[in-house]
Amino acid sequence: MSHFRKFQLTHFISKISHTCLKPSQNPRFHSAKSAPQSAQKNCDFKFPSKVRREAQAALLEYLHSTRSLQFLDADNMCKNSPFFLDDILRKVLQKNDTAASDVKKSISRYLRYHPINEFEPFFESTGLKPFEYLHLLPRDMMFINDDTVLMENYHTLCNYGVPRNKMGKIFKDSPQVFRYESGVLVSKFQNYEELGVASSTLVKVISLNPRVLVGDVNLYLVKVLKKLNHLVGEEKGSTWIEEQLLDESSCNFGVMHELLCLLEKVYSDEKLLGEMIGQHPFVVFEDSGVWALSLIGFLVKLGLSLDQIAIIFVEFPQIGVLMFLSNLHKCFTFLSDIDMHAAEIGKIFQSHSLLMGSFTIKKSSSLLSSLNVGKKRLCKLVQDNPEGMQNWAVGKKIQPYPEDKETRALKTEFLKTKFLLSLGYEENSGGIKQAFKLFRGKGDELQERFDFIVNAGLDVKDVREMIKASPQILNQTTDMINTKIEYLVNEGYPISSLVNFPSFLSYTLCRVKLRLSMYNWLRDHRVVHPRLALSTIVACSEELFLRLYVNQHPSGFQVWQDLKSEIYSER
Template sequence: MFPFRKLHAQCSFFLLKPCQNPRLQSTKSATKFAGKATLKEAQAALLEYLHSTRSLNFLDADNMCRNSPSFIQDLLAKTHSHTPHVNTKRSISRYLRYHPINEFEPFFESAGLSPSEYAPLLPSHMIYLNDDVVLMENHKALCNFGVPRTKMGRVFKLAPQVFRYKPGILISKLQEYENLGVSRKTLINVVASNPCILVGGVDFDFVKVFEMLKSVIGKDCDWIGEHLLINKGCCNWRVMFHVLTLLSRVFNEKQLGDLITSSPGLIFEESGGCALSLIGFLLKFGLSVNRVCVMLHEFPEIRIVKFLSNLRLCFLFLTEIEMEASEIGRILQSHCLVLGSFTIKRTITLLTNLNVGKKRLCKVVKDDPLVMKSWALGRRIEPLVNSYLECESKALKKEFMLSLGYEENSKAMNESIKLFRGRGAELQERLDFIVNAGLDYEVVCKMIRESPRILSQTTDRINMKIESLVNEGYAMSDLASFPSFLSYSAQRVKLRFSMYNWLKKHGAAEAGLALSTIIACSDKAFEKMYVNRHPSGLQVWRDLKAQISSMA
């Protein structure tokens, strides 16, 4: 009998939905969305392998499993591609049985390093941790001393030679610091954040800094380690000691303790180098020592390096707007705390957005230095309020527009004012010039209302265009019917009249064409309607255009 049940079972496999069919699930989706249960199974399988099979210390193996997420995800991806239908723990156990891993990868990652950071540290000739006896002995020594396994990343990164010491040397170095009075808790925090004190001989500058901090703060300095993490590299304890010595000359112990507690970045950022640069910068611009001390006590909640950078940007801005050195010094002396608390925009950006020149901007800053705070990055900048002369000119323009018959503050009036170029006092002068050329005052007012741009030109340009109009045989009444004539460029007017005269001479255009007909249309339309009427017209048009352009 035909095995129908078996056939049905085989066919049902192909009837599964994509989400139900394991063969259609990608490795990427399977690992990307791995749940907590899957991760726990993977960690358990890896722990069993590292501790039971590879005989690693249980605490080391457990730390490697719990704190190496990138390695676990890669392992899940690899095992899923080999055995996709098997339980996660069994799948990983089977994979590890035949595919040995590089144990240094989860070891370094669990110490706090990212894959890109630990890649240069991977040995080229071994993959098993127990093969590097010296490394594991020194690692064990630090762990037994109290340094957390998850915080040894900076030790590997900044002082890898620590893990190449012969047996007993590392412990002896740590004991030397303890014998000099450094508490074990402080030493653990400092080693985890600044392991360079274990390189070479005893760093007596570190011991001096520790003793000074302990004396001025009045308690143990267990908190030193967390502030040392500000620096990417090793701390320069000698520079830090110099900064503390300098500050101790102007502050008593209580004041210095309060200062360090409120602004620890003064001595910890770049080992105090930023504080030295800031003090030197302020002294250079004339601040007294007492004024610097007051400024340090009132220091805002901002990193020293950022504060110094902001001050330098403000100094650069004041220099670029060509302010006098004495004025720059005065502003920095009186407003250094404010200027260092924000980042000012670039000079070219301010000049553009404020719509001012350097001279006026310089005057604005002199009158009120605190206005610079409104020009900080991230803030919207509005153009500066017009000066007295600009306000007066705008008032004269309004008065002039009212005399032409505009309604006060109407839309037409405001739009026309924007079209006028020049000062308000010049508008009446240009109107009078057109009236004196032979037109009635009311007619000229009507012309201006129809085409406000005609008053945006100087009287010399207006005179030149009127003369060319009269020389071509047109009357001033023609100008009244086409006031926009005065808005066109002199080159356009000359080119059109020259071509029109040539066409009339050769019988290709009738005399007496309206002024707007000759001037207002585009070049393309003029060519089509008039220039192409004569066989040589296009060539003459091009020659005239080149000749007039070269004379401009």
């Protein structure tokens, strides 16, 4: 039976996929209720509030008393057309140095001799910006009461309860509503009410989706409202539905109807479905259910059963369906990026979809680096403990995993082999095996020491030959290598002298200091040749150095002893 229901569900999804409209760029979240801001709050006006009040009073008097507009119409136009009012103030006050107390008089005088295009403040008062209503301005009329058809439909909407500052959406989406013949709008309202749509609900719907007033009765609207009333309980009535219709959203009742029909196939128990919608109304109302339809389709493709999908919606986190779906997609991408088999990915999603949709996982490249693991080991970590993935959420500090012995050994051997191959050794040759014994340290450490010597000022080719001739020079830290090079240069020898005598770096610093210090003293006393080779000074044995050089001066041996005592005591 479950298999049959799943087959029906898959068929149903493919059938309705084309009905899902492109979602808006600002998805609707049930938890993010905010009051609409007036147009004035979105503008940056430089005139003080007192000046603006005086200007509004003058404009109200002109529209109501002089132009005979209904008081409510005139009052709404004065209070909700800040761009238009600002333009008049700029024209009047910039020409004359007018005190705040004389603003009303100046504006009244200006309006007496400069009739305005009343359609401008009218359209702005409905919630439209100037750039939005420019194309709506009639070419052959300036006075709003001259357009009797427009005003009749406008007043019909007002009398029914549609807020004046919400009618801008009707002008944008369904301007033909204002061209209906007398009585057409009233009959449309009556048709909806006769089908069970409450007037307060219809008012809210019109503000969000004016297209319900175009053409015949939108039966999807009627069906959605009936289904929701039935599922959540008649006692909640229309008030609950109106609360879910947020001002910043729009409603596609065709998509909402498809979603409700699909959810009825997911939930065999209507009571459970009603409880789910009551607890998580955003499932249905967020972007008219577009994301919920996408989520169900995604979960079905991953092999989740109907019961599993039903549980996910019942326990849905309060983060919105779009965010939940986005998190799931990121987890799926992560598991694919670390080369996990499709069957294993399906198993994890079937058992942990609710968990993975509740947090945003970091990118695989970031995790591989932060965790200090390879793809194979990361796959095993996920398979052994899927719940552990929530520790890798965006914003959480990642602690690297310690390398196991096998991985560490393989990594060390690989890096060392890579380094030796870069020196010119042949892979699997006897030479590289011998070099493995001569070079102590990890491959990355050897490479670091090699690069350090190159960066000291030597050619890469020369350094390679130096290393081959004296491999032991890389068995010391970069700090020690740096100290010996600095001492050599400070003693007046060029860095290039290491090319012919690379083993210089293998000798202890004390030996080098003692030999060069003694040689300098002997050279100053004209006992030795002034240009002895560096290798001659450092490499010969102590006995030979004493016999050939030190003992050639009567005080030589005593100086040698003094230097030796001083240098070795500094260690």
